[in-house]
Amino acid sequence: MTKAEIIHAISKHYLPLPDACIADLIAHSKLLEVGKQTELVREGQYSDKVFYIARGSARAYLLKDGRDVSDWFAFENEFVSSINSFFANVPSPHFIETIEPSLLLELQRDKVLELAEKYPAFSRLEKKILVDTLLKLQYRIAAMQFETAQQKYLRLLAVRPDIADRIPVTHMASYLGITIETLSRIRHAK
Amino acid sequence: MTKAEIIHAISKHYLPLPDACIADLIAHSKLLEVGKQTELVREGQYSDKVFYIARGSARAYLLKDGRDVSDWFAFENEFVSSINSFFANVPSPHFIETIEPSLLLELQRDKVLELAEKYPAFSRLEKKILVDTLLKLQYRIAAMQFETAQQKYLRLLAVRPDIADRIPVTHMASYLGITIETLSRIRHAK
DNA sequence: CGCCGAGTTGAACTGAATCAAGAAACGTGG
DNA sequence: CCACGTTTCTTGATTCAGTTCAACTCGGCG
Numbered sequence: 142m143t144k145a146e147i148i149h150a151i152s153k154h155y156l157p158l159p160d161a162c163i164a165d166l167i168a169h170s171k172l173l174e175v176g177k178q179t180e181l182v183r184e185g186q187y188s189d190k191v192f193y194i195a196r197g198s199a200r201a202y203l204l205k206d207g208r209d210v211s212d213w214f215a216f217e218n219e220f221v222s223s224i225n226s227f228f229a230n231v232p233s234p235h236f237i238e239t240i241e242p243s244l245l246l247e248l249q250r251d252k253v254l255e256l257a258e259k260y261p262a263f264s265r266l267e268k269k270i271l272v273d274t275l276l277k278l279q280y281r282i283a284a285m286q287f288e289t290a291q292q293k294y295l296r297l298l299a300v301r302p303d304i305a306d307r308i309p310v311t312h313m314a315s316y317l318g319i320t321i322e323t324l325s326r327i328r329h330a331k
Numbered sequence: 332m333t334k335a336e337i338i339h340a341i342s343k344h345y346l347p348l349p350d351a352c353i354a355d356l357i358a359h360s361k362l363l364e365v366g367k368q369t370e371l372v373r374e375g376q377y378s379d380k381v382f383y384i385a386r387g388s389a390r391a392y393l394l395k396d397g398r399d400v401s402d403w404f405a406f407e408n409e410f411v412s413s414i415n416s417f418f419a420n421v422p423s424p425h426f427i428e429t430i431e432p433s434l435l436l437e438l439q440r441d442k443v444l445e446l447a448e449k450y451p452a453f454s455r456l457e458k459k460i461l462v463d464t465l466l467k468l469q470y471r472i473a474a475m476q477f478e479t480a481q482q483k484y485l486r487l488l489a490v491r492p493d494i495a496d497r498i499p500v501t502h503m504a505s506y507l508g509i510t511i512e513t514l515s516r517i518r519h520a521k
Numbered sequence: 522c523g524c525c526g527a528g529t530t531g532a533a534c535t536g537a538a539t540c541a542a543g544a545a546a547c548g549t550g551g
Numbered sequence: 552c553c554a555c556g557t558t559t560c561t562t563g564a565t566t567c568a569g570t571t572c573a574a575c576t577c578g579g580c581g
Contacts, residue, residue: 205477210476212472224462224465224466224469225466225469228462228465228466229462229466257454258451261448264447264454264458267458268454268457268458268461271458271461271462271465272414272418272419272461274465275414275418275461275464275465275468276414276415276418276419278465278468278469278472279414279415279468281472282402282468282471282472282475285472285475285476285508286400286475286508287395289568289569290568290569309527310527310528311527311528318475318476319569319570320569320570320571321527321528321529322528322529322530322569322570322571323568323569323570325528325529325530326529326530326569329529329530479536479537480536480537499559500559500560501559501560509537509538510537510538510539511559511560511561512537512538512539512560512561512562513536513537513538515560515561515562516537516561516562519561519562
């Protein structure tokens with residue numbers, strides 16, 4: 142897959158972008174072909190990068206008292222970055238790593254800001270991504286408040302049926318805020 | 332407080348806006364002086380409004396199996412809206428109501444979109460609000476996952492010391508995802 | 522073959538919910 | 552201004568979902 146193809150895919154999956162903007166994106170982005178468990182962002186680091194996943198998957202996680210806790214999963218056609226660092230310019234509380242071998246498009250914050258000033262369509266795309274993310278976080282909060290471990294697991298499966306084959310269970314458990322023991326029991330009770 | 336004063340306050344609290352943009356905002360916004368428990372958005376309604384709180388406070392809540400559960404609090408110098416309805420144009424899952432007597436500035440979505448196209452500074456302001464909200468939601472998720480009822484309560488007090496005097500405890504409890512009994516015990520154990 | 526990490530299963534423990542009953546605070550009308 | 556009913560808050564006893572700790576199984580792979 143070429144950069145041009147990937148950017149057309151973004152434009153298709155989110156909002157149409159003018160050709161000039163696409164050309165700028167091609168000029169200012171970087172294509173990364175990486176293996177699984179490739180570290181993209183390290184905790185404590187100031188990261189001013191955002192990654193579009195053309196193929197593969199990634200996760201953000203943190204080490205909470207030494208325990209690896211997944212915070213976010215991203216798959217093909219989604220973006221991933223340390224939002225704290227990228228937007229608020231503080232050290233990232235997360236690590237970000239690929240889960241599967243992946244093809245990524247990397248964008249720098251200053252380029253993003255520049256393109257947003259230059260192309261209203263790009264600015265709208267940025268806003269759309271922010272809003273989508275906001276709504277996802279909101280649903281997640283609702284799930285955490287109102288659902289049992291089992292309900293959260295079943296919902297995750299319903300939303301992303303392929304997740305069970307692509308993500309190690311240990312990551313799913315920590316993402317759902319439950320222990321691997323509980324997840325194991327749920328999967329068998331079923 | 333006049334509309335002009337309020338809009339200057341927004342500009343000051345978030346990002347500076349050019350005079351022309353401020354003039355447009357004055358022309359296209361609506362000032363509301365309302366009492367406490369005034370309903371701003373009703374569940375199931377398509378709401379295309381966002382409210383800036385110049386004075387007072389408001390909350391978003393939902394009726395989950397008939398129980399009133401607070402989802403969000405907003406105070407002076409903050410914005411509140413049904414993000415689902417405003418951004419995704421779906422029926423609002425929330426009610427929104429004032430808690431205290433409040434002075435509000437109401438903006439329509441189509442005006443917001445118009446101003447964002449017209450003034451890059453306004454577009455940046457919009458983005459800043461989205462990002463701030465995103466980060467708040469993220470912290471809230473972390474709190475829900477890692478903190479005990481007591482820690483969540485103490486953190487809420489630390490972040491907003493005046494909340495105890497301004498918000499009924501029953502709303503605080505449901506916001507924290509705990510029962511009023513548990514909150515009562517926490518407040519006394521202390 | 523034997524080790525090793527990942528997954529499963531069991532038993533005891535725990536934080537918070539639920540259920541229930543009092544105590545305080547509040548306001549409304551006599 | 553007091554009496555009464557209503558709502559809000561507190562306190563206690565019980566229950567429950569999920570954690571923790573621990574032992575055991577299984578499927579690779581050197």
